Amino acid sequence: MARKAKLPKPLVDPEIHVESFRQTRNNRRAEIVEDYVELVDDLLTDAGEARQIDIAKRLGVAQPTVAKMLKRLASDGLVVQRPYRGIFLTEEGKALASRVRERHRIVESFLRALGIGEESARIDSEGIEHHVSDETLEAFRKFVEARNQ
Amino acid sequence: MARKAKLPKPLVDPEIHVESFRQTRNNRRAEIVEDYVELVDDLLTDAGEARQIDIAKRLGVAQPTVAKMLKRLASDGLVVQRPYRGIFLTEEGKALASRVRERHRIVESFLRALGIGEESARIDSEGIEHHVSDETLEAFRKFVEARNQ
DNA sequence: GCATTAATATAGCAATTGCTATGTTAGGAC
């Protein structure tokens, strides 16, 4: 057997390895819910109302896709739909939105502090935010804080 | 209307906003393919062979799930299945694996350089790696390099 | 060389997240 010039880092044990993938799959399932709740909160704050059409336009999906998703969020107790009055967040929804928004804000600020351009920071943070543990988020926060002094 | 104490950052234009979500959805579609190809490459390097059972064990999914996915990767020209001999990467598969593995390595090193613990760095990098643009990856690489001098 | 077993393949199902097409209805213009 030929040996590699640069010795390869051996794989971790399967039982340890699998945890990363499980965690990542769990995060992926939560992503969409988090995106919706965060966006509804943003629209309510910024525009005073959150309509299906505006949500669809910003997410880049069709309106019935949004309708179906909101039904699920409503049955999960995160939003309340007032017909023809738009979407509102329950207390639970508000709490989730606030956590998600803060995390997103930190991740985006962190990328900017690292020197990433505005556009890449916006796009990358949208994907990264859902996969950041509390430990990493805290490190990001401290990094931004240090740069702002 | 009551005014917020801390003035809220206004939302970007919908046409700009939607780009982040579109990009993130595209990344999500590529994630699984990247995970498989990277893992197959790791197993080939580390163990000399990549069996469905080992892939399934490490990803935390059932063997038929892996079989179905490998069929797709084979039809995409990324892997070759030699029955009862395991999985092998095509040239295209190798090229993808090498890109993905390098990106993963940089992201994980970056988190470690930031002071994140081993376990969180392993788990977070598994989720983050798929959402890092070239620009951000380069910034991560430079950060690690600077710390290693 | 044959039986056993471990590896793989296949069938059939479910949940999720998207879509288009099309109904239904609340609110505002007149």
Place this chain on the structure above:
DNA sequence: GTCCTAACATAGCAATTGCTATATTAATGC
């Protein structure tokens, strides 16, 4: 008040990614 329109709801479909149950087959031990 009635009509129109924009907002929303619903039906039905497709792709993806997971599952369990079960069949098939290559390798290997004896």
